[in-house]
Amino acid sequence: MNGTKTILICDDKKNILEVLKDFFEEKDFSVLLSGSGEETLDIIRTEIPDIVLTDYKLPGISGIDLIEKIIHIDKTLPVILITAFGSIPNAVDAMRKGAYDYLTKPLDYELLYFVVERALEQKEIYAQNTVLVEELKDAYGIQNMIGKSPEMIILDKMINTRAGSSTNVLIEGESGTGKELIARTIHFNSKRRDKPLVIVDSTTIPDNLLESELFGYEKGAFSGASSKKKGRIEISSGGTLFLDEIGEMEMSLQAKFLRVIQEKQFYRVGGLKPIAVDFRLITATNKNLAVEVENGKFRNDLYYRLNVAKINAPPLRNRKDDIPLLVNHFLEKICKREGSLKKKISSQVIEKLRSHDWPGNVRELENCVERMILFSEGDMVTQPFLITGKTSQIADGEINREFHLDTIEREAIIKALDQSEWNKVKAAKLLNIGRKALYNKINKLHIKPKQ
Numbered sequence: 001m002n003g004t005k006t007i008l009i010c011d012d013k014k015n016i017l018e019v020l021k022d023f024f025e026e027k028d029f030s031v032l033l034s035g036s037g038e039e040t041l042d043i044i045r046t047e048i049p050d051i052v053l054t055d056y057k058l059p060g061i062s063g064i065d066l067i068e069k070i071i072h073i074d075k076t077l078p079v080i081l082i083t084a085f086g087s088i089p090n091a092v093d094a095m096r097k098g099a100y101d102y103l104t105k106p107l108d109y110e111l112l113y114f115v116v117e118r119a120l121e122q123k124e125i126y127a128q129n130t131v132l133v134e135e136l137k138d139a140y141g142i143q144n145m146i147g148k149s150p151e152m153i154i155l156d157k158m159i160n161t162r163a164g165s166s167t168n169v170l171i172e173g174e175s176g177t178g179k180e181l182i183a184r185t186i187h188f189n190s191k192r193r194d195k196p197l198v199i200v201d202s203t204t205i206p207d208n209l210l211e212s213e214l215f216g217y218e219k220g221a222f223s224g225a226s227s228k229k230k231g232r233i234e235i236s237s238g239g240t241l242f243l244d245e246i247g248e249m250e251m252s253l254q255a256k257f258l259r260v261i262q263e264k265q266f267y268r269v270g271g272l273k274p275i276a277v278d279f280r281l282i283t284a285t286n287k288n289l290a291v292e293v294e295n296g297k298f299r300n301d302l303y304y305r306l307n308v309a310k311i312n313a314p315p316l317r318n319r320k321d322d323i324p325l326l327v328n329h330f331l332e333k334i335c336k337r338e339g340s341l342k343k344k345i346s347s348q349v350i351e352k353l354r355s356h357d358w359p360g361n362v363r364e365l366e367n368c369v370e371r372m373i374l375f376s377e378g379d380m381v382t383q384p385f386l387i388t389g390k391t392s393q394i395a396d397g398e399i400n401r402e403f404h405l406d407t408i409e410r411e412a413i414i415k416a417l418d419q420s421e422w423n424k425v426k427a428a429k430l431l432n433i434g435r436k437a438l439y440n441k442i443n444k445l446h447i448k449p450k451q
């Protein structure tokens with residue numbers, strides 16, 4: 001653990017205080033001593049210790065009341081209670097009031113040290129998580145959805161109203177239009193923002209594992225299930241479940257998932273006991289689900305349940321006025337990440353970017369800005385580094401069997417994967433497609449690393 005930690009020890013017996021002081025100083029703690037509950041509270045208000053160790057039996061306010069008061073001042077401060085062997089029921093009561101742990105006399109010093117260290121570790125993890133969650137909340141404030149076009153203003157309004165309720169939301173939009181960003185923004189602006197946001201992408205989990213990932217399983221449910229495991233549905237309880245690429249879900253699993261939505265309970269795989277859940281459901285797809293339903297590829301009843309509120313993520317070509325704003329946003333973000341000075345982009349380049357059609361939408365634009373920053377020399381970007389279809393990679397000649405689109409795709413993907421040493425995120429960037437689109441194509445075209 002980093003840095004010297006301060007332990008505050010409270011006991012009315014001077015000799016005990018001295019022994020504990022020596023013990024913890026030996027372990028490199030900074031030690032504060034107190035002879036009563038009142039004094040302990042005074043110290044906590046002024047000295048900010050990292051942990052408190054207190055005897056149960058104190059003159060004046062009791063150990064139990066002391067715990068309650070400490071938690072009231074600082075609920076992240078762990079308190080460890082020391083009790084006489086005969087008063088374990090009191091100790092249990094103290095745990096209920098919020099004590100971290102209790103130890104009985106005579107004290108086992110190694111155990112005491114272990115418990116103190118564990119409490120401090122947990123406190124650190126908790127503090128880091130809190131910071132992370134706060135950062136996430138900042139990152140997904142509505143102000144981070146960049147764009148002032150009419151399409152974006154409508155989108156902002158929809159996100160705001162959806163964030164305020166707990167209805168199911170279906171987000172439809174082409175690849176790279178910001179569906180995941182919308183889902184996160186809804187969650188982090190909703191009442192459930194302090195609870196988990198669990199993201200499940202049907203396309204990155206093999207079909208045969210998706211069910212157990214979602215529902216969890218009981219010990220022995222299948223060979224390999226050596227202990228029980230919570231599924232993502234269960235983990236999302238109280239928070240939001242975001243099912244990405246829902247259009248890819250198999251029909252049989254669609255039926256099982258529909259039941260969870262209807263009954264608000266589910267069974268772990270191999271489980272006999274129903275488990276109640278309360279999650280807010282957000283789904284996304286780059287397909288038109290109504291058409292999928294017509295074609296018999298998606299269950300009508302499930303579609304009806306998901307589609308309580310629909311959000312259409314507009315393609316970038318329909319909101320080209322947002323391009324300069326987005327370019328600036330990515331420019332700042334990427335320069336900050338790269339630790340480089342902010343480069344400028346010439347107005348001619350911006351004009352060229354505006355006239356491009358952006359089939360890969362915002363993600364394509366983001367990748368393009370990244371290329372501009374990495375490949376341009378000097379402070380001013382004067383070339384758009386666009387990848388357009390015009391510089392055809394197919395040699396002159398007719399389209400025949402050898403020029404089957406799958407073959408060309410396959411070659412391009414293998415080349416990009418080789419070039420990026422099978423780092424799929426990098427390969428997807430090279431190919432100017434989303435990571436998930438790349439996973440899909442790798443699966444579809446059965447591409448495997450060379451042996």
Ligand SMILES: Nc1ncnc2c1ncn2[C@@H]1O[C@H](COP(=O)(O)OP(=O)(O)OP(=O)(O)O)[C@@H](O)[C@H]1O
Pocket residue numbers: 144145146147173174175176177178179180181182286313329362363366434435436437
């Ligand atoms: N309005 C926006 N403002 C700022 N950044 C955006 C906006 N829309 C999308 N982005 C960024 O573009 C990238 C792609 O967005 P996202 O992953 O949410 O798209 P998607 O629709 O889920 O794509 P896919 O279908 O490929 O999964 C992300 O880096 C996201 O932060």
Ligand SMILES: [Mg+2]
Pocket residue numbers: 179180244
């Ligand atoms: Mg996505």
